[in-house]
Amino acid sequence: MTKLAVRNPRTGEADYYITPPSSEELSNSCRALRNAQDEWQQLGVNGRADVMQKWKTAIECRKEEIIAELVKDTGRHSETILEFNSIPAMIDRWCNLAPEILKAEDRITSSIPFLQIEGEYKPYSLVGVISPWNFPLLLSLIDAIPALLAGSAVIIKPSEFTPRFIEPLLETIADVPVLQGVLNVVTGAGETGRDIVNEVDLVAFTGSVKTGRLVGEACSKRFIPVSLELGGKDAAIVLKSADLDRATSAILWGSVANSGQSCLSIERTYVEDEVFDDFVELLVQKAKKLQLAHPNVEDGHIGPIITKMQANTIQQQLMDAADKGAIIHCGGEIEEHSGGLWCLPTVLTDVDHEMKIMVEETFGPVLPIMRVKDERQAVEFANNTNFGLGGAVFAGTEEKAIEVASQLEAGAISINDAALTAIMYEGEKNSFKFSGLGGSRMGSASIKRFIRKKAFLINTGVKDPWWYDV
Ligand code: NAD
Numbered sequence: 001m002t003k004l005a006v007r008n009p010r011t012g013e014a015d016y017y018i019t020p021p022s023s024e025e026l027s028n029s030c031r032a033l034r035n036a037q038d039e040w041q042q043l044g045v046n047g048r049a050d051v052m053q054k055w056k057t058a059i060e061c062r063k064e065e066i067i068a069e070l071v072k073d074t075g076r077h078s079e080t081i082l083e084f085n086s087i088p089a090m091i092d093r094w095c096n097l098a099p100e101i102l103k104a105e106d107r108i109t110s111s112i113p114f115l116q117i118e119g120e121y122k123p124y125s126l127v128g129v130i131s132p133w134n135f136p137l138l139l140s141l142i143d144a145i146p147a148l149l150a151g152s153a154v155i156i157k158p159s160e161f162t163p164r165f166i167e168p169l170l171e172t173i174a175d176v177p178v179l180q181g182v183l184n185v186v187t188g189a190g191e192t193g194r195d196i197v198n199e200v201d202l203v204a205f206t207g208s209v210k211t212g213r214l215v216g217e218a219c220s221k222r223f224i225p226v227s228l229e230l231g232g233k234d235a236a237i238v239l240k241s242a243d244l245d246r247a248t249s250a251i252l253w254g255s256v257a258n259s260g261q262s263c264l265s266i267e268r269t270y271v272e273d274e275v276f277d278d279f280v281e282l283l284v285q286k287a288k289k290l291q292l293a294h295p296n297v298e299d300g301h302i303g304p305i306i307t308k309m310q311a312n313t314i315q316q317q318l319m320d321a322a323d324k325g326a327i328i329h330c331g332g333e334i335e336e337h338s339g340g341l342w343c344l345p346t347v348l349t350d351v352d353h354e355m356k357i358m359v360e361e362t363f364g365p366v367l368p369i370m371r372v373k374d375e376r377q378a379v380e381f382a383n384n385t386n387f388g389l390g391g392a393v394f395a396g397t398e399e400k401a402i403e404v405a406s407q408l409e410a411g412a413i414s415i416n417d418a419a420l421t422a423i424m425y426e427g428e429k430n431s432f433k434f435s436g437l438g439g440s441r442m443g444s445a446s447i448k449r450f451i452r453k454k455a456f457l458i459n460t461g462v463k464d465p466w467w468y469d470v
Helices: 023-042 044-061 063-074 078-101 136-141 144-150 166-174 177-182 190-199 209-222 244-260 273-288 308-323 375-383 398-405 444-450
Strands: 004-007 014-018 115-123 126-130 153-157 183-185 202-206 226-229 234-238 266-272 327-330 334-337 340-343 346-349 366-372 390-394 412-415 451-459
Touching: 023 126, 023 153, 023 177, 023 183, 023 190, 044 063, 044 078, 044 144, 044 166, 044 177, 063 078, 063 136, 063 166, 078 136, 078 144, 078 444, 115 144, 126 144, 126 190, 136 144, 144 153, 144 444, 153 177, 153 190, 166 177, 166 183, 177 183, 190 209, 202 209, 202 444, 209 226, 234 244, 234 375, 244 266, 244 273, 244 366, 244 390, 266 273, 266 375, 273 327, 273 346, 273 366, 308 327, 308 334, 308 340, 308 346, 308 366, 366 375, 375 398, 390 398, 398 412, 444 451
Parallel strands: 126 153, 126 202, 153 183, 202 226, 234 266, 234 390, 266 366, 346 366, 390 412
Antiparallel strands: 004 014, 115 451, 327 346, 334 340
16 A cells, blocks of 8 residues: 655644555454454443543553644644543543443333343444544544444544554553454545445444545445534524623634634624624624744644645635625635644624635634524524534523524534534534434434344243134
8 A cells, every 4th residue: 555645734744654554454454353343242331341441541641642643633732632631531421321321121011911022232343433634533532432332343544634643542552452452543545434434334434525425325335324423514693682792702712713623613603783793893802812823832722724625725715705795804814834824713794605605614713704684584594504513592591592593403502602512522413414414423322323222022921812823
């Protein structure tokens, strides 16, 4: 297999190389994982939780190395600390939840009194996790951890743009030999992703709608389930009764954290006419205070745009908006510093749905704000999209905000806050429209994506009245 060069987002230099496995090597690796899975399943959920706790310790022991590589992968520091810290917490959460969710169900009597039912869970043998570059560690493990606890073996392929953290992560897996049998992380790009889809029994994919569609089609041809977590264009709605100080702070964070490179970023905001000017003034004031994390990675607030391709998309959308009459209040373009590509928080007004920036995923620290005459119009515009991941509503009361939120065609709506799915994984939700397919990744039910349920239908001894009387 040929070597792939990896670009450093802070310098623009190719300073790391990966050699993805050949199809045959990948196939051998999948076979080994599959062979080890039965023993893993036989450990029982409590046994698996003990192993996962050992892995958590191994991850914590290599905290500095993992963080250092993730910082090189992404060019940002503060979000990396949050990203790393979410992992031990996630392992603990699933170790606590899984035994209760997966415990054997009591035998029940059916509607035919002499027939009883006992249930059993059977995990999918091998789960393939394919993940994007915006939160490389978190999005590689968010599905892998519950899948492992469910009893599956797992193969993970992180994005080819952010593969440096794989080396120290593999070392943590090697520290726990039982886990090493059932968990592998491989490097590679789309070709390796395609090979994984051809090998596994279930795919948990996070990425763009474009690739998600290809993965979904390939899975349907193989008749295997797929969980698709795709792109978004989350809208925030600000009603005239909202606390504007709160709304501007939350929307700013929800739009520019991780330089806007989050599926759940607020990508457009609709504000009621009466408070529009005050909202924009306050937002611009706050946005102008944020600085690039440059030259020192620990400085400022806004890291580089991780991929060159994404920087091009942002630049093109900004140019398209400006050409069509948008007013740019701050930021406004991709800047090059020391070879990296950066974008300061960019607030735009005089925008409409003819502009790409209001309808296509931007994945940058960009806040287009549109004036609406009332909440009905706000809801109409917010729903005028192919995406349906999440959103946010700000109003004077929670009741009012929830009333508006219930009209939005999206899965996770933050109430008087923004982008809360970034930090809270307990709220069960589905993606609407092109933002995804499959069971909820959030909430305790998410682990059930990795198991099939069997039913033992037990005749307790009575001769069935419907048998032939012969
Ligand atoms: P992408 O779709 O380009 O790539 C995602 C992964 O798929 C990568 O690992 C890539 O190598 C792999 N891949 C590419 N072609 C493939 C193929 N034919 N078969 C199998 N795998 C293949 O996405 P990206 O640019 O890495 O990530 C950004 C996108 O991810 C954005 O749209 C963002 O909104 C989305 N995202 C969604 C969520 C969510 O939870 N809904 C979270 C984070 C990111």
